[in-house]
Amino acid sequence: MVNRMILANVLHRPVRTAVSILAVAIEVVMVMMVVGLTNGLLQDYAKRVEGVGADLLVQPPGASFIFGLTQAPMPIKIGEKLAQVPHVMYVAPCLFQFHTAGGLNIIYGIDLPSFKQVTGGFVYHSGGPFTGPYDVLVDDWYAKANHLKVGQNHSLLNHDFRVAGIVEHGKGARLFIPIETAEDLSGAHDKASVFFLKCTDPAYTSQVVDAIHQLLPKYQILSVKEWMSLMTSNNMPGLGAFVNAMIAIALGIGFLVIFLSMYTTITERTREIGILKSLGASKGYIINIILREASLLALVGIGLGWLGAMIGRRVLLGAFPTLSVDLTVGWAVRAALLALAGSVVGAFYPALRAAQLDPVDALAYE
Amino acid sequence: MDPIIATNELKKTYRVGKVDVPALRGVNLLVEEGEFVAVAGPSGCGKSTLLHILGGLTYPTAGHVLVDGNDFSDMTDADRTRFRRHKIGFVFQRFNLLPTLTAGQNIYIAQYIQGNGFNPHRFESVVGLLGIRDKLNHKPYALSGGEQQRVAIARAIICEPKILLTDEPTGNLDTENSQIVLSMMRTLNRTFRQTILMITHNPEAAAIADRLVRMRDGRIVDSF
Numbered sequence: 001m002v003n004r005m006i007l008a009n010v011l012h013r014p015v016r017t018a019v020s021i022l023a024v025a026i027e028v029v030m031v032m033m034v035v036g037l038t039n040g041l042l043q044d045y046a047k048r049v050e051g052v053g054a055d056l057l058v059q060p061p062g063a064s065f066i067f068g069l070t071q072a073p074m075p076i077k078i079g080e081k082l083a084q085v086p087h088v089m090y091v092a093p094c095l096f097q098f099h100t101a102g103g104l105n106i107i108y109g110i111d112l113p114s115f116k117q118v119t120g121g122f123v124y125h126s127g128g129p130f131t132g133p134y135d136v137l138v139d140d141w142y143a144k145a146n147h148l149k150v151g152q153n154h155s156l157l158n159h160d161f162r163v164a165g166i167v168e169h170g171k172g173a174r175l176f177i178p179i180e181t182a183e184d185l186s187g188a189h190d191k192a193s194v195f196f197l198k199c200t201d202p203a204y205t206s207q208v209v210d211a212i213h214q215l216l217p218k219y220q221i222l223s224v225k226e227w228m229s230l231m232t233s234n235n236m237p238g239l240g241a242f243v244n245a246m247i248a249i250a251l252g253i254g255f256l257v258i259f260l261s262m263y264t265t266i267t268e269r270t271r272e273i274g275i276l277k278s279l280g281a282s283k284g285y286i287i288n289i290i291l292r293e294a295s296l297l298a299l300v301g302i303g304l305g306w307l308g309a310m311i312g313r314r315v316l317l318g319a320f321p322t323l324s325v326d327l328t329v330g331w332a333v334r335a336a337l338l339a340l341a342g343s344v345v346g347a348f349y350p351a352l353r354a355a356q357l358d359p360v361d362a363l364a365y366e
Numbered sequence: 367m368d369p370i371i372a373t374n375e376l377k378k379t380y381r382v383g384k385v386d387v388p389a390l391r392g393v394n395l396l397v398e399e400g401e402f403v404a405v406a407g408p409s410g411c412g413k414s415t416l417l418h419i420l421g422g423l424t425y426p427t428a429g430h431v432l433v434d435g436n437d438f439s440d441m442t443d444a445d446r447t448r449f450r451r452h453k454i455g456f457v458f459q460r461f462n463l464l465p466t467l468t469a470g471q472n473i474y475i476a477q478y479i480q481g482n483g484f485n486p487h488r489f490e491s492v493v494g495l496l497g498i499r500d501k502l503n504h505k506p507y508a509l510s511g512g513e514q515q516r517v518a519i520a521r522a523i524i525c526e527p528k529i530l531l532t533d534e535p536t537g538n539l540d541t542e543n544s545q546i547v548l549s550m551m552r553t554l555n556r557t558f559r560q561t562i563l564m565i566t567h568n569p570e571a572a573a574i575a576d577r578l579v580r581m582r583d584g585r586i587v588d589s590f
Contacts, residue, residue: 001471001478008466275462278423279479279521280451282444359423363462 006293009269016261021301023257024339028305030250031335033312036325038243039232044324046231050224051170053119054092054196055205057227058082061218063193073191076179078216079114082195085211087204090117093192095182099156099175105142107156108173109182118198119171126150127165133181135164142174145321157185174322251342254301258294258346266290266354273354274362283355290354294347295340302336368435370529370561371397371420376429378415378584389415391584392429399528400559402552404566404575412584413565414533420563421454421531422446434528451480455522459534461514463506469517470502473524480525488524496520496550512543519550523560530554532564536571548574 010017049057060074076093083091095109108115112129116122122129125140127150136156138148143166146154153160161177183189199208205223212221222230266273273286309332313325376393379386390412397403405413418424419431422438425446431438434453438446456462463472473493477484493499496516506514515535522530535551536544552574554560564575572578580588 001475004471005464005467005475008471012466271462272464272466275464276475276479277447278421278450278456278458278462279476280447280454281479282447282451285479360418363423363458 002289002292006289006296009265009293010296013265013268016264017297020258020261020297021304023261024254024298024301024343025304025308027250027254027339027342028302028335029308029312030253031247031338032305032309032327032331033316033325034243034246034250035331035335036309036313036327037316037323038239039328039331040324040326042231042236043326046228048170048172050228051119052172052196052224053198054224055199055202056197056208056212057220057222057224058195058197058212058216059193059220059222061220063220073188073193074195074219076190076192079192079195081215082197082212085208085215087200087208088197089200090114090198092118092196092198093179094172094194094196095179095186095188095191096193097157097177097182097186105175106173107136107175107177107182109179110176111179115176115196118196122165122171123168125166125168127163130164130178132162132164133178133184134159134161135178136161137165137167137176138163139167139169139171139174141169141322159185247338251338254298254339255342255346258297258343259350261297262290262294262347262350263353265293266350269354270357270362270365273357274359274365277357277359278363286355287348287351290351291344291347294343294351298340298343301343302339305335305339306332367399369396369432370399370401370434371395371563372430372432373416373420374430376416376419376431377427378412378419378424379427388584390419390426390429393581393584393586395579395586397561397563399561400555402555402562402564402574402576403579404564404572404577405579405581406566406569406572407581407587411581413581416581417531417533417563417565420529421456422450452525453528455525455527455530457515457518457522457530457532457535459537461506461511461518461538463514463517463521465506468503468505469498469509469513472506472517473502473521476521476524482525488526492520492524495553510543511539512546515539515543515547516550519547519554523554528561530560530562532562534565534567536566536568544568544571 073095079091079093082088092114093111097107097109099105099107122137130137136154142148148154148163148166150163150166152163154163156175183191197208199205209221209223212219276286309327313327316323316325373393373395376390377388378390379388393416405416407413419426419438420433426439436449441449464475467475473489474484493502496519498513498516498520501509501513501517509517532551535547539547548571551562551564555562564571566572578590579586
């Protein structure tokens with residue numbers, strides 16, 4: 001009976017119901033998309049670095065695990081020393097450059113032969129390797145997003161580069177230029193930001209790490225697995241706080257709308273509450289009705305929010321193919337629980353007020 | 367046999383701003399079980415306040431109220447709510463049906479709140495008695511005033527309350543519907559010995575009661 005009454009109330013005020021559901025849906029979409037985008041971008045980049053196929057990463061002393069933040073690249077000659085460490089099979093130097101036009105992209109300045117040894121080589125969708133210093137290889141997603149074809153010019157780092165080849169995505173960066181060109185453009189001659197190392201067998205990774213530590217005591221040496229475990233929003237400076245702030249804002253929106261909606265409802269239904277009290281409805285009964293109504297609105301909003309997040313993901317990926325939105329069941333459940341909790345808390349004060357209404361005043365309410 | 371309602375020097379004072387407004391100034395009333403009592407008097411004489419106190423909707427400032435052996439003066443708000451749920455039925459001038467529910471659901475909800483579950487036999491007998499069987503699926507806005515009041519009476523008596531408290535039950539009805547409602551209340555009283563306390567301004571309504579109590583300035587001035 002209570003469910004029927006709640007449903008009747010919800011249907012009786014369609015605009016209020018729609019606004020409340022929409023607010024909860026927006027809350028869920030916000031939480032899922034912010035977390036999905038953040039984790040998606042991080043995980044996408046982490047997977048691409050894993051896709052390079054290296055077992056170890058060697059970075060200069062004091063370097064951040066966030067690629068590209070390193071201010072002082074290493075001498076490229078260190079690569080020769082690294083290649084002599086037992087069980088190291090291949091060493092590929094890489095100099096990072098940032099390309100900021102149309103979004104933030106890291107460009108790998110690579111030595112194509114050594115990079116090929118570590119990665120196993122690019123899979124070319126069209127075109128081929130560099131033939132000149134201002135040639136660029138772009139991955140298929142970047143090419144699609146920027147409508148690039150082989151032979152076209154593409155402006156990078158204030159220079160025109162010729163698209164020499166379009167390669168399968170998943171080898172670290174989306175853009176690759178010759179390491180010599182990267183050195184020229186950055187003025188860092190014979191330098192590298194990172195060395196990708198391939199061991200003769202992954203089982204030797206820890207032995208190789210120890211050996212390099214002895215050889216280059218202050219350098220950062222991380223296995224790719226370790227590096228990947230660091231790629232979470234909590235390890236990114238300010239990103240965890242940003243995500244938490246966005247979740248708090250989303251939660252606040254849902255809470256306030258439900259609070260306002262239920263508060264308005266209580267005012268509108270003062271007389272009905274008086275009637276229920278005259279029939280002997282207890283305070284608990286009144287609170288139960290209000291909270292269940294808020295929960296119903298929240299549950300429908302959560303369902304709509306999940307749907308909205310999935311549609312939003314498709315729309316975003318359609319418009320920006322290089323983006324990655326990682327919608328997980330875990331965060332869908334967390335967003336739902338947050339929205340439900342926010343709604344129940346938002347409805348609690350109005351419910352308490354309704355329960356405490358004086359029945360005589362409530363019955364006289366016009 | 368003890369009276370079902372007994373008040374002794376019952377007083378109620380409302381605080382309006384910084385002013386105390388006495389609504390009841392010492393009401394002494396006895397109502398026997400099965401009695402049909404009409405309470406009449408000018409506006410503001412305290413009739414509705416008396417009804418609200420007897421129904422446990424509000425509490426007295428002073429004095430004693432014994433309803434079916436329970437002293438309201440000693441009861442908490444929760445106790446009075448529980449008592450009201452099981453022992454009291456209300457009928458109001460403005461019908462006070464829940465607008466989002468059908469007539470049938472408006473009646474059923476009283477049984478639901480009482481907590482004894484749906485009693486189909488009682489439900490059938492009440493809707494039959496009040497002649498509203500064909501209106502059960504209608505929302506209140508689709509019913510005439512007379513039909514709404516009959517639904518309200520059905521809701522009030524569905525749980526077999528000890529006392530039916532009615533506040534101007536014919537106040538919003540035309541003559542024909544007033545007669546129907548009064549006749550039903552009379553039937554309830556005569557056939558089922560339902561104790562009824564009815565507030566009214568209507569002399570014709572007052573005339574069908576066993577006894578008329580007149581109030582003025584928060585006191586009972588006459589009873590015959």
